[in-house]
Amino acid sequence: MSAVEISNIRKSYGGVVALSDINISIPSGSFFTLLGPSGCGKTTLLRTIAGFHQQDNGSITVATQRIENIPAHKRDVGMVFQDYAVFPHISVSENIAFGLKQRKVPKNEIEKRVSAVLDMVQLKPYAARMPHELSGGQQQRVGLARALVINPKVLLMDEPLSNLDAKLRVDLRRELRGIQQSMNITTIYVTHDQEEALAMSDYVCVMYGGVIQQAAAPWEVYYSPANRFVASFVGANNFMKVVLTGEQASISATKVTLPQAAKNGSREGIVAAIRPERILVNPADDKSDTISLPVKIRQVSFTGREMAVAATLSSGEEIEAITQPTPDIIRLRPNDDAIFSFATQEVQLFEDGATGARLS
Numbered sequence: 001m002s003a004v005e006i007s008n009i010r011k012s013y014g015g016v017v018a019l020s021d022i023n024i025s026i027p028s029g030s031f032f033t034l035l036g037p038s039g040c041g042k043t044t045l046l047r048t049i050a051g052f053h054q055q056d057n058g059s060i061t062v063a064t065q066r067i068e069n070i071p072a073h074k075r076d077v078g079m080v081f082q083d084y085a086v087f088p089h090i091s092v093s094e095n096i097a098f099g100l101k102q103r104k105v106p107k108n109e110i111e112k113r114v115s116a117v118l119d120m121v122q123l124k125p126y127a128a129r130m131p132h133e134l135s136g137g138q139q140q141r142v143g144l145a146r147a148l149v150i151n152p153k154v155l156l157m158d159e160p161l162s163n164l165d166a167k168l169r170v171d172l173r174r175e176l177r178g179i180q181q182s183m184n185i186t187t188i189y190v191t192h193d194q195e196e197a198l199a200m201s202d203y204v205c206v207m208y209g210g211v212i213q214q215a216a217a218p219w220e221v222y223y224s225p226a227n228r229f230v231a232s233f234v235g236a237n238n239f240m241k242v243v244l245t246g247e248q249a250s251i252s253a254t255k256v257t258l259p260q261a262a263k264n265g266s267r268e269g270i271v272a273a274i275r276p277e278r279i280l281v282n283p284a285d286d287k288s289d290t291i292s293l294p295v296k297i298r299q300v301s302f303t304g305r306e307m308a309v310a311a312t313l314s315s316g317e318e319i320e321a322i323t324q325p326t327p328d329i330i331r332l333r334p335n336d337d338a339i340f341s342f343a344t345q346e347v348q349l350f351e352d353g354a355t356g357a358r359l360s
């Protein structure tokens with residue numbers, strides 16, 4: 001039995017369909033991330049689970065209990081907001097105690113639970129401070145502590161790290177995941193940052209236009225994207241037009257063999273995708289089962305750990321490789337001729353369209 005079961009949830013605002021027929025099963029104790037571009041419906045879905053929005057249709061079950069028609073404050077879910085949402089006029093410990101007072105928890109029990117949660121989010125020394133005396137990261141810890149102190153069955157977080165600077169975001173990412181794992185609390189997390197989603201989650205659910213595109217483990221979403229949208233939104237990718245004649249195909253006017261294309265017959269309107277880190281630049285030897293395409297270099301940039309080599313195919317399409325920085329690659333200049341090579345089996349095929357279906 002899943003901790004959270006969302007069935008056929010639909011929500012529109014006037015004429016705008018924000019969620020169309022959402023079905024999700026979230027295993028108990030897992031970290032489940034809703035990932036997608038601005039406006040795809042992430043916040044709407046989270047707020048519908050929390051009970052701040054009323055769905056038009058569908059059901060939500062948390063630990064076998066149907067909750068979609070019970071009021072937000074009786075749902076046993078904790079929510080952490082992007083803008084911290086701490087009360088400015090009361091101290092850190094009073095902020096954290098607030099939800100327990102509302103629930104009429106006895107005073108000595110409140111003290112015990114606030115103290116335990118202060119330890120967990122490392123705010124013990126700040127218990128008596130006012131929110132304006134805290135940094136953004138510390139205020140967000142208060143937000144997290146307030147959500148956790150009520151012992152919710154599900155923790156919901158809507159872009160909790162997006163107001164923090166890059167370094168702190170990465171530190172807090174680890175800390176959040178650590179707390180979630182130590183408490184084994186089922187968590188639904190919203191972000192539009194694909195790296196954050198991959199790094200933190202047990203499951204990543206990619207949304208676009210109010211529709212779930214794919215929900216799977218991070219590596220599955222990355223290595224086996226369900227469609228072209230997922231392939232382009234999660235991680236970097238290169239897309240090239242393909243003309244197929246059975247297994248024989250042409251990419252950028254180069255004849256290639258794509259065994260994975262055989263079942264698609266002869267047709268156009270297909271794109272091939274290759275991840276930048278799978279491309280070799282000017283490889284020394286010609287291996288079998290590889291595709292080698294002539295390119296003109298546009299720009300080479302050194303990022304410390306790797307080189308990004310941007311180039312143009314003879315078709316005019318742009319393509320980028322990410323490789324180890326070797327002296328030969330560092331010496332490349334704009335307009336140099338080069339060869340980009342990759343294993344045939346690394347190529348994935350999609351219908352050429354916004355969310356084009358996977359064909360291989």
Ligand SMILES: Nc1ncnc2c1ncn2[C@@H]1O[C@H](COP(=O)(O)OP(=O)(O)OP(=O)(O)O)[C@@H](O)[C@H]1O
Pocket residue numbers: 013014016017018036037038039040041042043044045192
């Ligand atoms: N109160 C509202 N009234 C009308 N339309 C709304 C309302 N709230 C959201 N929408 C619309 O519903 C769609 C989904 O919005 P939502 O806030 O869920 O997106 P999101 O994925 O959280 O985006 P972001 O990453 O920008 O936070 C958008 O098209 C948005 O304009």
Ligand SMILES: [Mg+2]
Pocket residue numbers: 042043044
């Ligand atoms: Mg949002």
